[in-house]
Amino acid sequence: MLAVQIVIAILFILGIYTILNRKNVIKIIMGINIMEASLILFLIQLSYKDGGTAPILDKEYELIVDPLPQALALTAIVIGASTTAVMLFLAIKLYKEYGTLDISEIRRLRG
Amino acid sequence: MTFKKVYSLGLIFLLGILLVVTFMNFNQNNFNNNYDLSEYYINQGVQDTKSINLVTAILFDYRGFDTLGEATVIFIAALIISLLTKRSTSSLVYNNFSPLVYQNISFIVPFLYIFGFYLIFYGHLSPGGGFAGGVVIATIFVLLTITFGVRRTREEDVLRAKSLLENLGMAGFVIIGLLGMVSGYNFLANGQAGFYLGEAGKLISAGTIPWLNLMTGIKVGASLSIIFNCLVREVE
Amino acid sequence: MVWLIIYPLLTAFILGIIKRIIADYLDFITLSIFSGYLLIVFKITSSIGSNGIEYFLGSWEKLLGIRLHLAADGVFMVWLIALLTYLILIYCSSYIQENKAKYYILIYVLTASLMGLVLTADFFNLYVWFEIASIVSYSLAAINQNRNNFEGVLKYIVVGSIGGMLVLLAIILSYKLTGTLDLAEIAIRSQNISDFQQATIKILLLVGFGSKIALVPLHAWLPDVYTNANVTFNALSSALILKTVLYSLIKVLHNLFGGAFFSSKLQIIVMMWGVITFLVAHLLAYQQQNIKRLLAYSSIAHLGYLIMVFSLGTEKGLIAANFHLLNHALMKSALFLLSGILSLRIKSYLIRDWQGLGYKFPYSTLLFTGVSLAIIGLPPFNGFVSKWLMVQAIIDAGYVNIAFTILIGTILSLVYYLRIIKVLYSRRKNWEEEFDNNYKESKRLTAVTTVLAGSCLVLGIIPGPMLELINKTISILGG
Numbered sequence: 001m002l003a004v005q006i007v008i009a010i011l012f013i014l015g016i017y018t019i020l021n022r023k024n025v026i027k028i029i030m031g032i033n034i035m036e037a038s039l040i041l042f043l044i045q046l047s048y049k050d051g052g053t054a055p056i057l058d059k060e061y062e063l064i065v066d067p068l069p070q071a072l073a074l075t076a077i078v079i080g081a082s083t084t085a086v087m088l089f090l091a092i093k094l095y096k097e098y099g100t101l102d103i104s105e106i107r108r109l110r111g
Numbered sequence: 112m113t114f115k116k117v118y119s120l121g122l123i124f125l126l127g128i129l130l131v132v133t134f135m136n137f138n139q140n141n142f143n144n145n146y147d148l149s150e151y152y153i154n155q156g157v158q159d160t161k162s163i164n165l166v167t168a169i170l171f172d173y174r175g176f177d178t179l180g181e182a183t184v185i186f187i188a189a190l191i192i193s194l195l196t197k198r199s200t201s202s203l204v205y206n207n208f209s210p211l212v213y214q215n216i217s218f219i220v221p222f223l224y225i226f227g228f229y230l231i232f233y234g235h236l237s238p239g240g241g242f243a244g245g246v247v248i249a250t251i252f253v254l255l256t257i258t259f260g261v262r263r264t265r266e267e268d269v270l271r272a273k274s275l276l277e278n279l280g281m282a283g284f285v286i287i288g289l290l291g292m293v294s295g296y297n298f299l300a301n302g303q304a305g306f307y308l309g310e311a312g313k314l315i316s317a318g319t320i321p322w323l324n325l326m327t328g329i330k331v332g333a334s335l336s337i338i339f340n341c342l343v344r345e346v347e
Numbered sequence: 348m349v350w351l352i353i354y355p356l357l358t359a360f361i362l363g364i365i366k367r368i369i370a371d372y373l374d375f376i377t378l379s380i381f382s383g384y385l386l387i388v389f390k391i392t393s394s395i396g397s398n399g400i401e402y403f404l405g406s407w408e409k410l411l412g413i414r415l416h417l418a419a420d421g422v423f424m425v426w427l428i429a430l431l432t433y434l435i436l437i438y439c440s441s442y443i444q445e446n447k448a449k450y451y452i453l454i455y456v457l458t459a460s461l462m463g464l465v466l467t468a469d470f471f472n473l474y475v476w477f478e479i480a481s482i483v484s485y486s487l488a489a490i491n492q493n494r495n496n497f498e499g500v501l502k503y504i505v506v507g508s509i510g511g512m513l514v515l516l517a518i519i520l521s522y523k524l525t526g527t528l529d530l531a532e533i534a535i536r537s538q539n540i541s542d543f544q545q546a547t548i549k550i551l552l553l554v555g556f557g558s559k560i561a562l563v564p565l566h567a568w569l570p571d572v573y574t575n576a577n578v579t580f581n582a583l584s585s586a587l588i589l590k591t592v593l594y595s596l597i598k599v600l601h602n603l604f605g606g607a608f609f610s611s612k613l614q615i616i617v618m619m620w621g622v623i624t625f626l627v628a629h630l631l632a633y634q635q636q637n638i639k640r641l642l643a644y645s646s647i648a649h650l651g652y653l654i655m656v657f658s659l660g661t662e663k664g665l666i667a668a669n670f671h672l673l674n675h676a677l678m679k680s681a682l683f684l685l686s687g688i689l690s691l692r693i694k695s696y697l698i699r700d701w702q703g704l705g706y707k708f709p710y711s712t713l714l715f716t717g718v719s720l721a722i723i724g725l726p727p728f729n730g731f732v733s734k735w736l737m738v739q740a741i742i743d744a745g746y747v748n749i750a751f752t753i754l755i756g757t758i759l760s761l762v763y764y765l766r767i768i769k770v771l772y773s774r775r776k777n778w779e780e781e782f783d784n785n786y787k788e789s790k791r792l793t794a795v796t797t798v799l800a801g802s803c804l805v806l807g808i809i810p811g812p813m814l815e816l817i818n819k820t821i822s823i824l825g826g
Binding site for chain 2: 008086088092
C-alpha cells in the first residue's frame with residue numbers, strides 16, 4: 001500500500017514541479033494532468049482490496065473492491081478532461097495571437 | 112537561475128516527503144469496520160437497483176446528482192469552446208491517404224456505432240456506460256473528420272444539430288429525474304418511485320438507469336465531437 | 348427544495364434548444380423565467396423551520412445518496428444569490444450585445460451551481476458544484492475576445508485547477524478516514540482522529556478554496572482576469588462567486604469541526620493571512636491606473652477582512668462577517684456596474700481618462716462617489732456599520748493589534764478611492780472630441796445601479812432589521 005502511495009506522492013510533486021518550472025503552456029497543462037492522474041490513482045488505491053474482483057456481480061465472487069471511489073474517480077476524470085479541453089483551447093488561441101507557447105515570451109510581448 | 116532551480120527542487124522534495132508522511136499517518140488508524148457504506152453497496156446494491164454493475168448503480172442511482180453535475184461541466188466546456196471559435200470560411204480540408212485508409216474507415220464505422228451503443232445500453236450489465244459509450248461515438252466523428260476532411264458548407268448545420276442533441280440529452284436527463292418527482296418521490300428516484308426494475312442481469316431492467324445512460328451517452332458524444340470540431344477549426 | 352438547483356439548470360438547457368426560435372423575445376423570456384425563480388425561492392424559504400429543510404435525492408435514506416440541507420443561515424445566502432443575480436441579469440439584458448443567449452445560459456448554470464454550493468450537504472457533491480462554478484467563471488471571463496484576456500484566464504484555470512485538486516485530495520483523505528461522504532456523518536465519525544489529520548484536512552481545504560477566493564499569495568490571477576473581462580462578470584464574480592465559495596468553505600469547516608473550527612494556533616495563522624491579504628491588496632490597489640484593476644485589488648482586500656473575521660468563530664464574528672459579506676456584495680457589484688456605465692461613452696477604464704466625467708454623467712458619478720465612500724467605511728453608509736461590527740468582534744476576541752490593522756487598511760483605501768473621486772470632479776478642457784455625445788444613459792442600467800446604491804445607504808442608516816435577521820439565523824445555527 002505504501003509503495004503505491006509513494007508513487008502517488010511522486011506523481012503529485014512531479015505535476016507541481018512541471019507547473020512551476022516549465023515555460024511551455026502545453027507542458028504546464030500536462031503537469032496539471034499528471035497531478036490529476038495521481039489523485040485518480042489514489043482513489044483507485046483506496047478502493048483496492050487484496051484479491052478483490054471488479055464490482056460487477058455477474059458471476060461468483062468472494063471479495064469485491066469498493067465501488068464508491070471508482071464512481072468518484074469517473075466524475076473526477078470527466079471534470080478534469082473538460083477543464084483540459086478549455087485550457088488547450090486557450091493555448092491554441094494564445095499561440096495564434098503571439099506565435100509562441102512560451103509564457104515568458106507571452107508576458108514580454110504584452111509589454 | 113540555477114539557485115532558483117535548486118531552491119524550487121528542494122521545496123518540492125520537502126513537499127513530497129510531507130505528502131508521504133501524511134499518507135503514512137492516514138494509514139495508521141484504518142478503521143476497518145468503518146466502510147459500512149461500501150459494504151452496503153456491495154451487499155444490497157443489486158437488490159436496490161437491479162443493476163449488476165455497481166459503479167453504474169452508484170453513478171446513476173445513488174449519486175445521480177453528481178452525474179448531472181459532471182455532465183453540466185462538459186456542457187459548459189463545449190458551449191464556451193464553440194462560442195469562442197471564429198466563424199471561419201476557409202476551404203475544404205483534404206488529406207491524401209491511400210485508398211486502404213478510406214476503405215477501412217468506411218468499413219469500421221458501423222461497428223463503432225454498434226460498439227458505442229452496446230456500451231451505452233449494457234452500461235448496467237457490463238463495464239461501460241454513458242460516458243464510455245459517448246466517447247466511442249465521438250471518436251467516430253473524429254475518425255471521419257481526420258480521414259475525409261470537413262465540408263465547410265455543411266459544417267454549421269452539423270454543429271447546430273449536435274448542439275441541439277447535446278441540449279436535448281441534458282434536458283432529457285433532468286426530465287427523467289423529474290419523473291420520479293411526478294410519482295410523489297424525490298428527484299432522480301428510481302426503484303422507490305415504482306419504475307420497472309425487472310430482473311437483475313436482463314437488458315430491460317434497473318428502471319431509469321439505462322435511460323439516463325442513453326441521455327448521457329448522447330450528450331457526451333455530441334459535446335466531445337463539438338469540442339473536437341471547434342479545436343480543429345481553430346488550429347487551421 | 349431541489350427546484351432551487353434544477354429550475355435554473357433545466358431553463359439553461361431548454362434555452363439552448365429554443366434560443367433560435369425565441370430570439371426576438373429573449374430578454375423578456377429569460378427575465379420572466381427568473382422572476383418565477385424568485386417566487387420559488389420565496390415559497391421554499393418561507394416554509395423553513397428552525398432545523399432547516401433536508402432533501403434526499405433519489406429518495407435514498409440518509410448516507411446512501413446525496414443529501415441537500417438548507418440550514419437557517421443558508422436562507423440569507425440563497426436570497427442574496429437570487430436577488431443579485433436577478434439585478435445583474437437585468438443589467439446584462441441592456442449591456443451585453445453579442446452572444447446574448449449563451450451569456451444567459453451561463454448565468455443560469457452559474458446560479459444553479461452557486462445554489463448547489465450553498466445547499467449541498469455531501470462532500471463530493473460540493474466539489475462537483477465547486478468545479479461547475481469554476482468552469483462557468485472561466486467561461487464568463489473568457490467571453491470577451493481579446494488577447495490579454497486569454498492569458499489571464501489561462502492563469503486563472505491553472506490556479507483554479509490546482510486549488511480544485513487540493514480540495515479533492517482533502518475529500519479523498521476524509522473518505523479514507525471515515526468511509527462516508529456526508530458532511531454531518533464525517534463530523535460524527537472524525538471526532539477521534541488525531542490533530543495532525545484534522546489540521547491536514549483543514550489546511551488542504553483552506554489552500555484549495557483560498558486559491559479560488561484569491562487570498563494573497565494565490566491572488567495573481569484575479570486582477571488580470573478582471574481587467575480584461577466584462578464588467579458584468581466582475582460584478583458576478585466579486586459579489587457572488589467569491590462570496591459563495593467563501594461561504595461554502597466556512598460551511599464545510601463549521602459542519603466538520605463544529606463552531607470553533609480553528610485551533611488557537613491555526614486561528615492566528617489564518618488571521619495573519621487575512622491581515623497580510625488586505626494590507627498587500629490595499630497597497631497594490633493604491634498603485635493602479637486601471638479602475639477595474641483597482642476594484643479587483645479592493646475585492647481581494649475585502650475577502651481578507653472576511654476570512655479574518657470568519658476565522659474568529661464567535662457568534663459576534665459570524666454576524667459581523669455575514670453582514671459585511673452582504674454589504675460588500677452590494678457595494679462591489681454597484682461599483683463594477685457603475686464603472687461599466689461610466690465607461691460606455693469614454694470606452695476606457697483608465698483613471699486619467701475619467702477626468703471630468705462628473706459633469707457629463709452627474710447622476711451615475713454621484714452614485715459612484717456614494718458607494719466609494721461606503722466601501723471605504725465612512726458613515727452614514729453600510730460599510731461603516733459592518734467595519735464597526737468587525738472591529739468590535741475582533742476586540743472582543745482579544746486581538747487588539749489586529750483590530751488596529753483594520754484602521755490602517757481603511758486609511759489606505761480612503762487614499763485611493765478619494766483619488767478617483769477627485770479625478771471624476773476635476774475640470775478638463777479638451778473633452779468634446781473624445782466623447783460620443785449622442786449616447787444616452789439606458790434606463791435599465793441606471794435603475795439597477797440605483798437599487799444597489801440605494802440599498803447601501805438604507806442598510807447604513809437602518810441596519811437594525813437586517814442585523815436582527817442575521818442574528819436570528821446565526822443563533823439557530825449555534826443552538
